[in-house]
Amino acid sequence: MPPRFLIRFHDFNMHTKTLTQLARDLKAHKLSSEELTRAYLARIEHFNPELNAFITVLRQQALTTARAADACIRKGDAGPLTGLPIAHKDIFCTQGVKTSCGSKMLDNFISPYDATVVERLNKAGTVMLGKTNMDEFAMGSSSETSFYGPVKNPWDPTRVPGGSSGGSAAAVAARLAPAATGTDTGGSVRQPAALTGLTGIKPTYGRVSRYGMIAFASSLDQAGVITCTAEDAAMLMNVIAGFDERDSTSVDRPVPDYVAALDQPLKGLRIGLPKEFFDPGLDTRVGDAVHAALSIYKKLGAAVRDISLPNFPLSVPTYYVVAPAEASSNLSRFDGVRYGHRCENPVDLMDLYTRSRGEGFGAEVKRRIMTGTYVLSAGYYDAYYLKAQKTRTLIRGDFLEAFKQVDLIMGPTAPTPAFKLGEKTDDPVTMYLNDIYANGVNLAGLPGLSIPMGFVDGLPVGLQIIGNYFDEARLLATAHQYQRETDWHTRIPQGYE
Template sequence: MHTKTLAELARDLRARKYSSEELTRACLARIERFNPDLNAFISVLREQALTDARAADVRISKGGAGPLTGLPIVHKDIFCTRGVKTSCGSKMLDNFVAPYDATIVERLKTAGTVLLGKTNMDEFAMGSSNETSFYGPVKNPWDPRRVPGGSSGGSAAAVAARLAPAATGTDTGGSIRQPAAFTNLTGLKPTYGRVSRYGMIAFASSLDQAGVITHTAADAALLMQAIAGFDARDSTSVDRPVPDYTAELERPLKGLRIGLPKEFFDKSLDARVGDAVHAALAVYRQHGATVHDISLPNFWLSVPTYYVVAPAECSSNLSRFDGVRFGHRCENPLDLMDLYTRSRGEGFGAEVKRRIMTGTYVLSAGYYDAYYLKAQQTRALIRQDFLEALRQVDVIMGPTAPTPAFGLGEKTGDPITMYLNDIYANGVNLAGLPGISIPMGFVDKLPVGLQIIGNYFDESRLLAAAHQYQLETDWHTRIPKGFE
């Protein structure tokens, strides 16, 4: 069962080839066997999963099942899940049991999915390697000496190792797309406002967006159908009809105009990753798509802009962790100030503190205009470049990350080196556009991802472009050695 896609498992459950309980037990057995090495999970919800699976089986037998009923999934530990520890990868929330469900948790529960567990992640989603987690790094199933990417590294490793058929994730600056690229998976970051942020622990509110990590675009379409749509509890949720993502997968590639930004192919890109992009483009051309050279002249501003805007919003969002109402509290505080500073000093890890302090600095009196206001201006330039390009072409394609997965510990010494790993991802969040990463081959036996960026609310075109490519290629079906 573990080699099947979500769509195949759904068909098998409806055909009663096996029950949701049998499928859930198979996943739990694989988690038990492989997770001690991978460290992809923060919590495994064995009993709850089996109870939910049995309830799903009753629904299926009574004929009341929906398309997702009985399918096991995992959530990134950033999504509040009622009655379940929701740590966000931090010591700060190691003792936090969420009193309510995030909207996407609630929607997937209502759709009948079975939650296997909560996945490991960079602390408060701040990282590109899953190495900032309080619960330790996650290993990449393709090579245990390498990172799975981050911040949704646990979700990616769990799906890549076939411990779960699909996962949720969040993407503030590449945190769905880059781990998907590093582990040979499909990762969709929807348009800002397409999926509710309610109950998703905030990092940078103007950039954060929830999405999915799956084997195929067809699987992503299935999950998106359940999670996309308006939510009154998220003030930036957009009230706009949700298309039939699965039906739209059939849109042909013929006539699709693909833009190739010359700025994505400079010296920071591993030439072999560039070659893989060109090989993928050849497949698109063969099927009637056209490729056009485009330019994003302000692209070089995206990482520095991101590292002003994201830390600024993080410093504000994370001020809620004060040791008073929930989360870690220090022992024997001398006074209120001591309680605040020691609880936060002990509860947060080094990268989170770095970002809080960067944000505090750029927002502080005398520096606000020079950093924060300036970055909101360069952000406008970055967005404008994308929108101009998307007037000439339907989608933009390029690499998801400049290299395949790097080694554990290789980039932890220098924050800037780590930050530059998301060079092709950050701009998409700054502009609020949707982006998807799909498997496009291997470099040194490690998977690499093709990024497809589209216009606002054009997820169905991205999913169709990804699906049509996956009909012609088999990269996405490859399984890491030892996990077959």
């Protein structure tokens, strides 16, 4: 016998609605934030044991926030997001709440402060349902490296939801939350969104504050959101984007109204199709889906032309020098002294450091720290790190050249639909190659977005749209207008309807 609220929830089909529709219903007093929050909490309680999408569920805190939101709505001082439930990736610091980053290292860490993204969304009146599971320290493409166990894909529980924001993606795909935050260092928002049939945006580097977002690779990390539609993503971007003096690489530049810009016409839009995206690693059925999506854009008045990003094939090897190098430096803060895991009975300081870190970090994190340590070490720095910084320049240069001819670049988000759990865990390089179309966008610092564009073997696949710097409004509008012509984004996995 399901709980009472689950029944009412299904009667009203609230969970099949988008964030935008729910916002409208809240404003029209068709439902309360408390009802909505209880309903999502009931769904989490019911479905999370099979999906493992959440690390922490904040039942009492969520209900308290929801009641406060309802009071705001009654008084008429509600904003566009007041009372809407949301889940946060466990990489974002949340005051007074465990923030584990998917690691044993931070299993006991209660954050003393809020990340800027969380602070802004709290201030906007959203209701935090809980913290979502992820690859440990965001290092992975399958959400299998979490200390808390792997996340399952709601479209097929024998498959991965992608990663590293796999908990956020699985939660939204199964409608355990209407939206979730994520972070994208090399595809970690876009690839899980693609593998679970959702919309995911990685803004321009510096557009959203990194303050309070646990650092992986500081020159690549960027916060984003995973939602059902581009319209929902625009709503959240209106709140999270913008300058923050607490992030030294935050960009002080006006933020457009992304929702208002959703209907800008696509007529005359120039779309570039890079030939390097259609490599032998691409499942041809995914390639066919890209072409089908492009035909819709042509119908909407866009022009598609072939382009080349000759250095794009260097992006994964470049990424796997730059990202581990930065990670090895960032993760040196975990020393067993000030916070995080500490080993039992250390004999001296060296023993304290090495055993605390050896026990606190999982295998993939250790591999990346060691790779980074190696490429930065004396005698190898020039051959690896300096070389990768130069190939990074080449990769960005290709994009800048392309954006002289086209407004947007399109291609697949990932080469295949979701793969099986355990399928790629033996060989790290095989796993890394799943982000072959994603890594380059982070290296260049450009904004990228993934939207559902069809199914292969019953599994969703994603279209990647890459824009020029700070062109998020155009990305979202382009995605939104595709979603008005198609219904891929409305599909809900069987068993979660």
